[in-house]
Amino acid sequence: METLVLNRVSDEELVFKIIETNNAQLFAELYDRFSNVVFKKCFGFSKSKEEAEDLTHDVFVRLFVKIRTFKGNSKFSTWLYSFTYNFCVNYVQRNAYKKKEKVTVVTDQIKENDASDDVEDAKLFQLKSEKLAKVLALIEPTEKMILLMKYQDDMSIKEIMNSLNLGESAVKMRLKRAKAKVVKIYQEM
16 A cells, blocks of 8 residues: 555554554554554553653554454544553553652652642642542552543543443443442542
């Protein structure tokens, strides 16, 4: 396929052509189309540009291996969003210790700046943030994912339905249960 023609090929057609031919140049086109979106999602989980770049690379390596699992039941962009989200949730779980270490560094920096009145507010927000981060680490990845989709990514119920391939009532029930679980654990801490 020529580059000019690739501009007119849908994402789904491109993916099926990659599956059919295993062509690295076509996969590079897919990478060009979606690397920024994947990077932004990874950055939301890592908060470090370098770590997000590494995660993006890892997502695409894994995608190259798993691309055959795309069946076309949804838009490729929706499928890739879920794929990236799951990858990042698993990454965060594997690196929970690393995340706690980062929070400690932020807390230490706040303690060093104790002279300012602004620091008191920062401490308060950091404590709430730390407590919420601990709660989110205690719930199931699927519960965390649906809450982050709704509240971090501002996805609508319909977008979550499409992304997770669930019905409206299932999405609403999962959100309700996940919120209730977070509130309960938060209050018990």
